[in-house]
Amino acid sequence: MRNFIIFISFCGLLMQEAFASFDDHFENATLRFDFFLSGNKVSQQAIFEKAIRQEGWSGNPNSCIPSFDYGEYCIQVRNEKDDQLLFSKGFSTLFQEWRTTPEASLIQKTSLQTQLLPFPKHAVRIDILERNPQTQQLNLLLRYPFDPHDQFVVKEAPFPASVTLLHGTGETAHAVDLSFVAEGYTIEEKDKFLSDVSRLTDCLFRTSPYNMHKECFNVRAVFSPSLDQGPDIPGSGIWKRSLLGSTFDTFGTDRYLTVPDAWRVWDVLSGVPSDVVYVLTNTDKYGGGGIYNFLSVGISDHAQSESVFLHELGHGFAGLGDEYYESSVSYEEFYSLKVEPWEPNITTLVDFNRKWADMLPAGIQIPTPVEAAYNQTVGLFEGGGYVAKGIFRPYDQCRMRSNKSDFCPVCVRAIEKMIKYYCE
Ligand SMILES: [Zn+2]
The missing domain is CATH 3.40.390.10 (Collagenase (Catalytic Domain))
Incomplete structure (x- = not known):
């Protein structure tokens, strides 16, 4: 019984700390951070446009820093005083997809971007990082010193939808x-x-x-x-x-x-x-x-x-990749085969342990054959992420491959992980 009481108090303490940490740094309000992404196939830059304050924060105060590392970009909020990471969110963009099309070799383009953050109580730095497709490392694109008391933070009434x-x-x-x-x-x-x-x-x-x-x-x-x-x-x-x-x-x-x-x-x-x-x-x-x-x-x-x-x-919502490879798309080398893609349901086998290695039946043939004997089995089926060779999917038929199937067990797990991130 004593151990049980100690356990309860410890959990209570942890939860209090998580809440205290959110309330120490953020208000129950949203910072809409508007910026441009501009560039071409070779390089891009991020440019600040405006900050907007909106009432209420829809995110989970217990989930300021996710346990997963998804997206082609990341936006982070850091304490200006001591550089402490207060909030982090991965995301992708249509602009990054455009950068893999033939047009991006010919011209420069710009695009309008928005990310929503919890509204800081005190001075912070807002960083936007891009993921290097060759190394998967995040590099800094924009560092913006944000003062929540700046008179130019827009505070207009909401749109009348x-x-x-x-x-x-x-x-x-x-x-x-x-x-x-x-x-x-x-x-x-x-x-x-x-x-x-x-x-x-x-x-x-x-x-x-x-x-x-x-x-x-x-x-x-x-x-x-x-x-x-x-x-x-x-x-x-x-x-x-x-x-x-x-x-x-x-x-x-x-x-x-x-x-x-x-x-x-x-x-x-x-x-x-x-x-x-x-x-x-x-x-x-x-x-x-x-x-x-x-x-x-x-x-x-x-x-x-x-x-x-x-x-x-x-x-x-869940950051799933496409498990198909037969349809025509306009992308050139969307995934590098030399690194592990961040999407939870495709793999290049570079770092498969991060993916569904724990769900693979012992002794299963790799690549797993596309045969009736394996069509209800988690495996490593070659083809996915728009290419037939070098990228593997976890199931022969999944909703991320064809509209006629259910989500495969690997995608189900990834969706549940995301639901937990928002709800726990
Ligand atoms: Zn799937």
């Missing part, structure tokens, strides 16, 4: 706050948007492992009207005055649907607690796109809109 809580209690500190944002819905189509979001939410909570963790989620539908219905389709000469400017044909791939101007999304979401964002585009054309801790974009009216949603959320 209509927000409907469709699932959950609304308590944000220990929940995944999933926001659906309406794109290409006209003012008459608000009910259609709410019904589309409900359908996708029902699908999410029917799907493993989300069906086991419904109580960990808040789902909000964020509506603001577009002048025209649907997204741009440049390949067909179709241009729409939609709220967020979403577009098919990204990098010349017809099904790749993205929102190039992320600030338009974050403007609409000002004041809405959002850990993960799904831009729901009002169209029956097939397509989508999901980028880790950036934005996920999908479709409302295609027969596969539910599958697209689950797949893109796999990228945007």
